[in-house]
Amino acid sequence: MSLIHKFKQGDEFFVLDVNTGAVHVVDELVYDIVEEKKLETKEEVLKKLSGKYDEAEIAEAYDELKELVKEGVLYSMDMYEDIAHSSMDDRDYIKAVCLNIIHSCNLRCKYCFADEGEYNGHKGVMDLETAKKALEYVVRRSGPRRNVEVDLFGGEPTMIWDTVKEIIAYARENEEKWNKNIRFTMTTNATLLDEEKMDFIDKEMGNIILSLDGRPEVNDKVRIRIDGKGSHDQILPKIKQMVEKRDKSKHFCVRGTFTAENLDFFKDAMYMADQGFKEISIEPVVLEKGHPLALKEEHLEEIFENYDKLFDEMARRKREGDEFNFYHFNIDLQGGPCVYKRISGCGAGFEYVAITPQGDVYPCHQFVGKEEFKLGSIFDDTYDAEMGKTFKKAHIYNKPQCKDCWAKFYCSGGCQSNNFAFNGDIKIPYEIGCKMQKKRIECAIALKAVE
Numbered sequence: 001m002s003l004i005h006k007f008k009q010g011d012e013f014f015v016l017d018v019n020t021g022a023v024h025v026v027d028e029l030v031y032d033i034v035e036e037k038k039l040e041t042k043e044e045v046l047k048k049l050s051g052k053y054d055e056a057e058i059a060e061a062y063d064e065l066k067e068l069v070k071e072g073v074l075y076s077m078d079m080y081e082d083i084a085h086s087s088m089d090d091r092d093y094i095k096a097v098c099l100n101i102i103h104s105c106n107l108r109c110k111y112c113f114a115d116e117g118e119y120n121g122h123k124g125v126m127d128l129e130t131a132k133k134a135l136e137y138v139v140r141r142s143g144p145r146r147n148v149e150v151d152l153f154g155g156e157p158t159m160i161w162d163t164v165k166e167i168i169a170y171a172r173e174n175e176e177k178w179n180k181n182i183r184f185t186m187t188t189n190a191t192l193l194d195e196e197k198m199d200f201i202d203k204e205m206g207n208i209i210l211s212l213d214g215r216p217e218v219n220d221k222v223r224i225r226i227d228g229k230g231s232h233d234q235i236l237p238k239i240k241q242m243v244e245k246r247d248k249s250k251h252f253c254v255r256g257t258f259t260a261e262n263l264d265f266f267k268d269a270m271y272m273a274d275q276g277f278k279e280i281s282i283e284p285v286v287l288e289k290g291h292p293l294a295l296k297e298e299h300l301e302e303i304f305e306n307y308d309k310l311f312d313e314m315a316r317r318k319r320e321g322d323e324f325n326f327y328h329f330n331i332d333l334q335g336g337p338c339v340y341k342r343i344s345g346c347g348a349g350f351e352y353v354a355i356t357p358q359g360d361v362y363p364c365h366q367f368v369g370k371e372e373f374k375l376g377s378i379f380d381d382t383y384d385a386e387m388g389k390t391f392k393k394a395h396i397y398n399k400p401q402c403k404d405c406w407a408k409f410y411c412s413g414g415c416q417s418n419n420f421a422f423n424g425d426i427k428i429p430y431e432i433g434c435k436m437q438k439k440r441i442e443c444a445i446a447l448k449a450v451e
Contacts (some may be wrong), residue, residue, distance in 0.1 A: 214268025345412030349391025
C-alpha cells in the first residue's frame with residue numbers, strides 16, 4: 001500500500017513518501033492538498049480548499065503533485081513486504097556481540113536497567129578463558145562475515161582493566177587466522193579512566209561511549225557513587241581528556257539519559273555542547289510503571305517541546321558553522337541503512353547476541369537474566385535457532401501496529417526488549433517510546449532536509 005506522512009517542523013512543511021523515503025519541503029498549499037492515504041481528485045481538492053486559496057493556484061499545484069505520483073516519488077507502493085517474508089529462511093550469521101565482561105559497577109545509577117550492574121542477581125566477572133571462548137563462539141557463528149563488532153560492556157568494564165587488555169590482545173593475535181576484522185567498542189562511566197587507559201582505548205577501540213547525564217545538578221541526582229556523592233566533577237575532566245585524544249576518524253559519543261526529573265533535557269544537551277562535545281546522545285529512560293523516574297504519557301508534551309528546541313538550535317548552529325551531532329537526529333535520506341536493517345532493526349537474537357560472565361547467550365544485554373530468552377551457552381556451543389528465528393520474524397511486517405505506520409522504516413518496530421517489558425510480547429511496540437521515536441524522526445528528517 002502507499003503511505004504518506006506530512007508534518008510541520010519549525011516554519012517548514014514536509015511531506016514524506018514512506019516507501020521511497022523521498023522528502024519534499026513544500027508550501028502550505030501543497031501541504032493542505034496532500035492526504036496520507038491517497039491523492040484526492042482535483043474536484044474534491046478544489047471543493048475543499050477553494051475558500052482558502054486561488055483556484056488557479058490549487059489546480060497548478062495539484063497537476064504538479066500528479067506528476068510526482070506518475071514518477072513514483074509520491075504515493076509509491078510498498079516494495080519490501082515480500083522481501084521481508086521471503087528472507088526468513090536465509091542463514092543468519094552473528095555480526096556483533098555485547099560481551100558482558102563484568103556484572104558489577106562502582107556507581108549506583110538510580111535508573112540502571114541492569115540493577116546497578118548486577119543484572120538482577122546474575123553477578124559475576126568474566127575470566128579470560130571464558131572471554132576467549134566467547135570470542136571463538138562468535139567467530140564460528142559469524143560465517144563469511146569479515147567484520148565482527150565486540151562491545152565490552154558491564155557493569156563497568158574498566159574495573160577489570162587487565163582482562164580488557166588481554167581480550168583485545170587475544171583477538172589481535174588471532175584475527176588473521178580467523179580471517180576476521182574485530183572492531184572493539186566500550187561503554188564506560190569514565191570514573192576509572194587514566195592516561196594509560198585513555199591511550200589504550202584511543203588505539204584499540206573503534207568507538208567509545210562515555211556516560212554523562214548533563215548538568216551537574218541533573219547528573220548528580222542519578223549517577224551516584226557508592227559513597228553517595230555525585231559523579232559529575234570526577235568524570236567530566238576525564239571525559240574531556242578522552243574526547244581530546246580522538247581525532248575525527250575515530251568515533252566517540254558522550255551519552256546521557258533523561259528521566260522524569262529532567263524533562264528539560266534540552267538544557268543538558270546544550271551543556272554538553274558547551275563543553276565542546278560534538279557527538280552527543282541523550283536517551284529517554286525506560287523504566288517500569290510506578291518508578292519515580294519513569295516517563296509517563298503526560299510528560300510527552302514537554303518532551304516534544306524540548307526536541308523542538310533542540311531542532312531549532314541545531315538548525316541555527318548548522319547555518320553558523322558551529323554544529324554538533326545528536327544521535328537521535330542522525331538520519332540518511334539518501335541510502336541507508338539497508339532495506340534489510342530497516343525491516344528487522346538491530347538484529348537481536350539472530351545477528352546480535354549478548355554473552356554473560358558465565359558464558360550464557362542471550363538475544364541482547366537487556367534480556368540477560370530473563371531465563372526464558374536464553375539462547376544457549378558458549379561452553380557447549382549451543383544456540384537455540386528456533387528462538388533466533390522468533391526474533392528474526394518479529395520484523396515490521398509481522399507487527400500489526402507497525403505494518404501501516406509511517407515511521408516503520410526508521411524505527412524498525414522499536415526495541416524488542418522494551419516491547420516485551422511493557423507488553424509481554426516483542427511484537428507489540430512500547431507506546432510511549434513509539435511516540436517519542438516518531439517525534440525524533442520528524443526532527444531528524446527536517447534537519448537533514450533543510451540543510
